[in-house]
Each structure stands twice: as structure tokens, then as C-alpha cells.
Amino acid sequence: MSERKGGCLCGAVRYELKAEPAVTAVCHCTHCQRQSGSVFSTNVVVMAQDYVQHGQTKVFEDRGDSGQGVHRHFCGHCGSPILSTIDIMPGMLMIKMGTLDDFSGIAPGIEVYTDHAVSWISPIAGARRFGQASG
Ligand SMILES: [Zn+2]
Numbered sequence: 001m002s003e004r005k006g007g008c009l010c011g012a013v014r015y016e017l018k019a020e021p022a023v024t025a026v027c028h029c030t031h032c033q034r035q036s037g038s039v040f041s042t043n044v045v046v047m048a049q050d051y052v053q054h055g056q057t058k059v060f061e062d063r064g065d066s067g068q069g070v071h072r073h074f075c076g077h078c079g080s081p082i083l084s085t086i087d088i089m090p091g092m093l094m095i096k097m098g099t100l101d102d103f104s105g106i107a108p109g110i111e112v113y114t115d116h117a118v119s120w121i122s123p124i125a126g127a128r129r130f131g132q133a134s135g
């Protein structure tokens with residue numbers, strides 16, 4: 001199986017995925033909007049044991065609207081967001097899709113926090129939509 005690889009803009013942080021994503025989720029929440037500098041983030045969900053990182057990330061300790069911790073890892077040199085872990089999904093990593101070297105074969109299966117989605121983005125074909133968090 002070919003590995004997917006990715007990394008930050010400057011290359012100080014690189015990673016490999018040992019498995020294909022479980023799901024890919026577009027998140028329209030206000031924190032993802034602000035952290036990404038865009039108006040949504042696209043997150044590739046993998047198990048922590050299927051992720052190998054080279055180089056150190058810094059971590060911003062955030063909180064989701066559940067009040068549970070969201071740990072936002074980013075490159076301390078170039079500022080690229082790399083991944084988040086959330087306390088309500090232990091063992092899972094939400095990797096920022098834009099940091100992958102190759103997007104082929106990956107498309108969002110869900111959209112979450114669509115209550116905050118900007119009006120000029122159409123629903124993504126084939127993705128289930130949730131006004132707040134999923135499920
Ligand atoms: Zn970097």
C-alpha cells in the first residue's frame with residue numbers, strides 16, 4: 001500500500017499516514033475559520049497509531065463548544081496548522097487535508113457546523129450535513 005505523506009509549508013514538520021482516512025470532514029465552526037484563516041477546514045480523520053510525524057509541532061489549547069479540549073497542532077516556524085486532537089474522540093487525529101502532498105481519492109463524507117457556513121458555499125455533493133457537531 002502506498003503511504004500518504006504531508007507536511008507544513010516550510011518543511012520543518014513532515015508526516016506519513018499508514019492507513020487511509022476513516023472519514024474526511026469539512027468543519028465550518030468559527031474556531032476552524034479563525035485558525036485556518038479561511039472559512040472552513042477540511043479534516044482527514046485517522047487513528048493515532050497510523051500517523052508518524054517528523055519534526056515538532058507547537059500546540060494551541062483550545063476548547064470546542066462542548067467545553068472539551070481541542071488541541072491544535074501547528075508548525076511553530078511557518079504557522080501551518082497540521083492536525084487537531086479532541087478530547088471527545090480519543091485516539092483519533094484530525095489532520096488538515098491541505099497539508100497532504102496528494103489529495104487523490106479523498107473527498108469529504110460529512111460537513112459539520114454548517115450553521116456557521118458562509119452563504120456562498122454550496123453543500124458538498126455526497127457529504128452529509130450537520131448543523132452542529134456530527135452525530
Ligand atoms: Zn513549517
